[in-house]
Amino acid sequence: MAASPAMVEARDLAVTYSLRQGDVEALAGASFSLPRGETCAVIGPSGCGKSTLLYVLAGLLRPTAGEALVDGEPVRPKRLKTAIILQDYGLFPWMTVERNAGLGLRLRGAGAAREKETVGRILGDLGLSEFRRHYPAQLSGGQRQRVAVARALAVEPDLLLMDEPFSSLDALTREGLQETVLDIWRRTGLTVVLVTHGIEEAVFMGRRILVMSARPGRVVHTIDNPAAGRADYRRDPAFHRLCTEVRSLLPAARAGDETGGGAR
Amino acid sequence: MNRDDRRGLRALLDYGGAFLAVLVVWELAALAVHRPLLPGPVPTLAAFARGMFTAQGLTDGLGADFLVSSYRVIVSLIIAVVLAVPLGLWMGRNERLDRWLAPVVYLLYPVPKVAFLPVILLFLGVYDAPKIFLISLLVFFQILVTTRDAARQVSRQSIYSMLSLGASEGQIYRYAVLPACLPKIFTSLRIGLGTAVAVLFLTETFATSLGLGYFLVDSWSRLAYVDLFAGVVALGVLGFLLYLLVEWLERELTPWQFI
Numbered sequence: 333m334a335a336s337p338a339m340v341e342a343r344d345l346a347v348t349y350s351l352r353q354g355d356v357e358a359l360a361g362a363s364f365s366l367p368r369g370e371t372c373a374v375i376g377p378s379g380c381g382k383s384t385l386l387y388v389l390a391g392l393l394r395p396t397a398g399e400a401l402v403d404g405e406p407v408r409p410k411r412l413k414t415a416i417i418l419q420d421y422g423l424f425p426w427m428t429v430e431r432n433a434g435l436g437l438r439l440r441g442a443g444a445a446r447e448k449e450t451v452g453r454i455l456g457d458l459g460l461s462e463f464r465r466h467y468p469a470q471l472s473g474g475q476r477q478r479v480a481v482a483r484a485l486a487v488e489p490d491l492l493l494m495d496e497p498f499s500s501l502d503a504l505t506r507e508g509l510q511e512t513v514l515d516i517w518r519r520t521g522l523t524v525v526l527v528t529h530g531i532e533e534a535v536f537m538g539r540r541i542l543v544m545s546a547r548p549g550r551v552v553h554t555i556d557n558p559a560a561g562r563a564d565y566r567r568d569p570a571f572h573r574l575c576t577e578v579r580s581l582l583p584a585a586r587a588g589d590e591t592g593g594g595a596r
Numbered sequence: 597m598n599r600d601d602r603r604g605l606r607a608l609l610d611y612g613g614a615f616l617a618v619l620v621v622w623e624l625a626a627l628a629v630h631r632p633l634l635p636g637p638v639p640t641l642a643a644f645a646r647g648m649f650t651a652q653g654l655t656d657g658l659g660a661d662f663l664v665s666s667y668r669v670i671v672s673l674i675i676a677v678v679l680a681v682p683l684g685l686w687m688g689r690n691e692r693l694d695r696w697l698a699p700v701v702y703l704l705y706p707v708p709k710v711a712f713l714p715v716i717l718l719f720l721g722v723y724d725a726p727k728i729f730l731i732s733l734l735v736f737f738q739i740l741v742t743t744r745d746a747a748r749q750v751s752r753q754s755i756y757s758m759l760s761l762g763a764s765e766g767q768i769y770r771y772a773v774l775p776a777c778l779p780k781i782f783t784s785l786r787i788g789l790g791t792a793v794a795v796l797f798l799t800e801t802f803a804t805s806l807g808l809g810y811f812l813v814d815s816w817s818r819l820a821y822v823d824l825f826a827g828v829v830a831l832g833v834l835g836f837l838l839y840l841l842v843e844w845l846e847r848e849l850t851p852w853q854f855i
Contacts, residue, residue: 424757424775439764
């Protein structure tokens, strides 16, 4: 297969879940492509299949139809350079911060010395050094999210997928973490795909914004947002104009939408 | 004094207080009944100490029976855990296996296995094997059912987390499924422990001349009520020590529960 310039490419992705109550169409023909080293925010109404899209890109879910390519190759579950941060952070309560952060390396048999060195450095960067012997239950929400970021970064990914990573944090903590992730993106040049239901988060983080339709999800608008990633963007009037635009593009929430969807 | 020391002292005081309360009620009951049928704590504990802490008792008395019974219960519990935990985890994670095995397990679970004691004795003889087999069988089912249910409840998110980090099936069991189930496994082990000691007593009352169950029946038939009660105390001490052992293991193996 010829190498594609795109880091992520989705072609007509469709996913249908078979539940006891019948089939649920989560995605119906979602297509987009994302160049290497870009950040992309996927936004859409509740239950529109945003998380499903991310699971497909991570290789955790096989699409019913269509094709997903990462770095020019069809996704496989064990692509070692893809890291995903799940909605509830996916931290294990039985592992200390350093064990959680080093899990990916340990699973790959990286050796204790390399694990210690890498994890120590990353926890230091994220301001978690003094908590390395703590368990997740002893941390605040923002600290837990940092541990999840540390664990994703420890395996040195080139593609970072995030599923509503900051949705349960307070506004100040959330902004701090958004900046942390952008900072990492600027330093490492990895490709970031972020699923969110926050309009401001999408505009601040995504240099490309994909707006999805209500379920079954398709990508209905693609917005280029080259100013995203600048630290002072939030204070720029253009930022607020784009937020308003995105809001007008989102399908209006209908009564009852909040009760159905799995993902908030 | 650090936090752990304080907690240890506190537990010691709590258990000591409970022990004293039991002794007082017992003494009052003995005084009220005032018959050899119910000896008081002083002669009973003296007989217990003679049986447990003298060379003679340890070779040919209560101590010897205590050791035999301890051996039987501990070996049974180990066998039950070693067989039930892996099978339960596997059933909880593997739907096809579960569909075949779960009906069998739930059909056999409520059957009173002690009813098979005569048959087991015929097959396995009169030494340790039938006792260990029966205790293991009972505790095996208790741990299996709990472990399987716990493994089914491991969240999809944590499995996804493991998969996305490149975990193999074996690593998923080791790092995600087993630790998630350990607290419930320990709870079932604690419950199984009570069952084990009770069934131990039952198995040792038949066709044997060793063990605390035999000691009790023998004392009873000799009308040696002080010995009888010393045996009951020994059975209680055995259960209590095993309980402490499980508690200690749980603290060592699941430290995140005690923060």
